Amino acid sequence: MENKEDDFYIGYVDHVSTKTKKTIKSFVLFGILALITIAVTFAFTQNTFKNSSFELTTNTKIMGVYHEMPYPMLKVKTAEDTFKNILLLGFGKSSANPFLKKIRNEVSQLSGSMLSIEGNLIYYNGKTLLQITNDEKITLIEKANSKRLPEIKSLVKNMELKGEIIDPKCYFGVMKPGKGKIHRSCAVLCISGGIPPVLATTDENNISEYYLITDLKGNPINKKILPYIGKPSLLTGSIVQLEDWYQLRIDVNTIKDLHRPSKIY
Numbered sequence: 001m002e003n004k005e006d007d008f009y010i011g012y013v014d015h016v017s018t019k020t021k022k023t024i025k026s027f028v029l030f031g032i033l034a035l036i037t038i039a040v041t042f043a044f045t046q047n048t049f050k051n052s053s054f055e056l057t058t059n060t061k062i063m064g065v066y067h068e069m070p071y072p073m074l075k076v077k078t079a080e081d082t083f084k085n086i087l088l089l090g091f092g093k094s095s096a097n098p099f100l101k102k103i104r105n106e107v108s109q110l111s112g113s114m115l116s117i118e119g120n121l122i123y124y125n126g127k128t129l130l131q132i133t134n135d136e137k138i139t140l141i142e143k144a145n146s147k148r149l150p151e152i153k154s155l156v157k158n159m160e161l162k163g164e165i166i167d168p169k170c171y172f173g174v175m176k177p178g179k180g181k182i183h184r185s186c187a188v189l190c191i192s193g194g195i196p197p198v199l200a201t202t203d204e205n206n207i208s209e210y211y212l213i214t215d216l217k218g219n220p221i222n223k224k225i226l227p228y229i230g231k232p233s234l235l236t237g238s239i240v241q242l243e244d245w246y247q248l249r250i251d252v253n254t255i256k257d258l259h260r261p262s263k264i265y
Contacts, residue, residue, distance in 0.1 A: 049204040052124030054173035061118040061164040062086065062130065063141060067111045069242055070220045071098040071196040071212060074117060074130065075150055085131045085150060085243055087196065087212075088117070089169050093186075095194025103140060112144035122173035125208055126244075129172055153241040160236050161248065163201035164264050165213065165229045167191050171200065171264070184265035192215035197225050199235060199248055200264065211239070211248035224252045230248040230265035 049195040064076035064086070070097070072088040088096035104110050118137035132138065167187035189199050201213040215221045216237070237250035 007252050027214075032211040032218045037179050045160065052173040053122065055121045058116050058120065059114060059137075060121050060130075061137075063114065063116045065150075066115045067149050067154065069150070070214055070218055070246075072100060073245075074115065075243075083150070083243060085089060085126060085245055087127070087168065087245075089122075089129055089131050089195055090193075091131060091133045093190045093193040093195065095196075096132050097194060099135045099138065102135045103138045105141060107243050109144040112148050113140060114142035114148070115139065116141055122169065125210070127168070127172055127210060131169070143241070150243045155236065155241055155246075158236060159200055159239050159248075160234060161199060161211070162232065162234050162258065163199045164194050164232055164262060165225060166200050166264060167195055167229070168198045168210070169195050171198070181265065184262070187265070188226050191222055191229060192226055194222060197221065197229070209246070211246045212242075214247055214249050216249050216251055218247065218249055221250075221252065225255075228252075228255050228257070230262050232260040232262060234258060 038252040062076055064074040064083075067073055067075060074086045074088060075093060076084050076086055078084050088100075090096045090099050100110070103115070106114060116139040117130065117132060119133055122131060139243045167190040169190055170183065170186060199213055200208060201211070202208050213221055213225065213235075218240070234256040235248060235250055236254050237248045240247045240249065
């Protein structure tokens with residue numbers, strides 16, 4: 001009768017049977033292939049990063065004309081007769097208003113004043129925002145002068161726009177790409193905290209445009225718009241231009257939910 005080698009494996013014995021060697025090699029090869037497959041699948045199913053930036057660890061000092069039309073902004077000169085309006089935000093899920101309280105108490109009129117503000121820049125698709133982290137880093141350079149304020153132009157009345165209401169802080173750079181229900185919940189918290197709501201639209205050529213949303217009188221709007229955040233909707237209102245930003249002035253009660261899946265959240 002032929003003697004068969006015992007395949008029982010003992011760790012402290014040097015000799016390993018041929019059958020056990022084959023089993024171990026097959027298991028290792030299968031494990032490597034499975035790991036590669038999982039890694040490749042995971043990589044190709046992830047959302048790509050947007051071409052946006054959030055300079056969390058870099059403080060940048062900028063100087064410009066402060067204004068509220070109706071959200072806090074800083075009008076910054078970038079070249080001769082060329083200006084950029086930077087949307088001001090607070091740290092975390094907060095508007096810039098708590099960080100501006102101290103400087104507001106120091107002057108009777110803040111809009112039109114020249115300020116120096118140090119914070120973290122956020123930028124994407126031609127839009128720039130600044131996160132303020134410390135009210136001590138806001139300095140008054142010159143007192144208010146209404147001639148410095150940006151010009152508001154009325155463009156279109158009763159304009160219909162389709163898009164999604166987003167939180168500009170996370171959308172423009174803090175979260176990349178910030179998709180899913182969790183990020184929609186985050187956007188709700190940010191806007192309820194005072195961060196301005198923005199309508200993001202995309203035309204047939206996949207070109208995006210952004211509109212700061214206000215009420216019909218051009219006043220800030222936050223709480224009433226929360227149920228519509230991250231839902232493809234039809235908004236009707238008047239469009240005004242604030243230099244390099246557009247505003248959409250609406251009656252919240254006229255927003256129509258399109259009942260379509262969100263492309264953002």
